[in-house]
Amino acid sequence: MTALRSGLTGELRLGVVPGAATRVALMADALCAEHPLVRVRIESSLRSVEILDRIRRFELDAGVVYDDGLQTDGLELTRLYEERYVLVAGDGLLRDAHDPIDWSEALSLPMCLLHKGMRDRDRIDEAAAEHGLAVSPRLEADSVATLLALVGTGRWAAIVARTWFATAAPPAGTRTVELQAPTLGSPVALVRAAGDPASLLARALAQVVAPPDQP
Template identity: 55%
Template structure:
C-alpha cells in the first residue's frame, strides 16, 4: 500500500468525480483508476462503485476513507515534526473561522506567524461551527474558531479565546436623543437588517429574544456582517453585530453604536483542534500561541456579564 494510492482514494471521496480527482492529484484519470484498483486488490474489498461514471463509494469504502484520511494526516504530522526538528515549523496550517470571528482572527494568526515565519496560514472564513468541527474530524482542517454553544465538540480540544457581546449600530438620525444603552424592545422598532436564520450568530439572538417574549422580523437578511454594515451606512437601517467585529472593521462614518440590554446577548468563542497524540503539530503550535496571548483583554471581554 502506497501513500499515493491513499491520496487518490481521499481525492475521489472528496471530488466525487474521477476526472476532477485526477486533476487535483496532477495525474491522468487512467493512472488514478489503476492505482485505486490496485488498492482494492491489496485490501481485498471493493472501495468504489463504478458504472459509466463515479457512482459513489461502497459501504467498505465509506468506512476505510476515514482511515485513509487519518493515515495521511499522521504522515503530514510526522513530516512537520521532522522539519521542526531541523529548521523550525514549516508547512500550511488550515483554519476554519466562523464569519463572526473573521475580523478578530488576525489577533491570533499575526503573533503565530511572527513566531513561526516558515508556516503558511490558510483561512476559510465563511464556514459554520458544525462544518468546521466535521472537517477537523475528517482531517481537512487543523483548527477552527467557532461558537462554543450549539455544536458537539466531543473528542476535540477546546481553548477559550474571548466572549463576544452584541451591540446595535444605526445612523445618527435613527439614534437621535439616545445614548449609552438601548433595550431590544426599542431596537426592534427600527428598520432592521440581521444575519439570516441559518447562521449561529442569528440563532443566538433569536434564542435570547424568545426567552423575553420578543421576536426579530428584519426586512433584510444577509450571510455577511459586511453586508449589514453596508446597509447601515445608508443611514436608514439598524443592525446588530458582535462588538469584537468592530475592532478589525470599524463602523462606517455617521454610524453610532449603542449597547443592547434586556436581554444582554453574549457568546463564547473558542479555538478547537483535534485531540490525542501525536496530532497536528501546527494545530498544537496554534493552541500554544492562543495560550500566550490575551484576546479577552484585548477585546474587552464582557464575561463578567452572565450570558443570555
C-alpha cells in the first residue's frame, strides 16, 4: 500500500471512449500530481467493448467506458459521472433556435456525427427514434475533435458530450443548447481488472478519481 502513496513508478496504459477524452485529461493530471514518478499513455478513440477486451488481455491497465449493459465479469468498476449531451452549432445556424431545442429542429441542421456503432452515436440514434426520427448526418467521423473543428466553420452542427467543454470553451462563433426530452445520458465508469494481480497504477487512479461517496 505504501507504493500507492509514495514512490509509485511506471506507465499507466489507459483506454478511453471518445466522449470522455477531455475529462480523462483531468483524471490523468490528478494522478500525476499525486504520483510524480508515474507516466500515463492515453488511447482516446476506443469503443467500450474494445477497452474491456484489451484490459482482459493485459494490453491496457484501465479504461474509461460507458457503463450500460457491458459484460464486466472479472473487472472492477468505479462509477465516475453521468454523461450528458448537447447540441453545438454556429451562431448563424442557431439564430432562431429554442433552448432547449427539439429533436426535429436539431436534426434539420447540417449535422456531423460520430460513426454508427460508436456509443455516443448509438445513443443519439436511439433518442431520435423515440421521436420517430431518423438520423442522417452529411458527415461522419471517429473523433469529436474533428466534429468540433467542422462546427467551428459555422456551417455544421453536432451533438457531443457536455464534458468536452470541461477543459475548453466551444469553438469561437458557436454556442451550445440543450436537447428536449428524452435527455441523453450515459453512465461513465473507470474499469480495471479485479483481484490480484491487479495493476497498482490502475488502483491508484481509481483512488484518485473516485467520487467522495465511493471507497
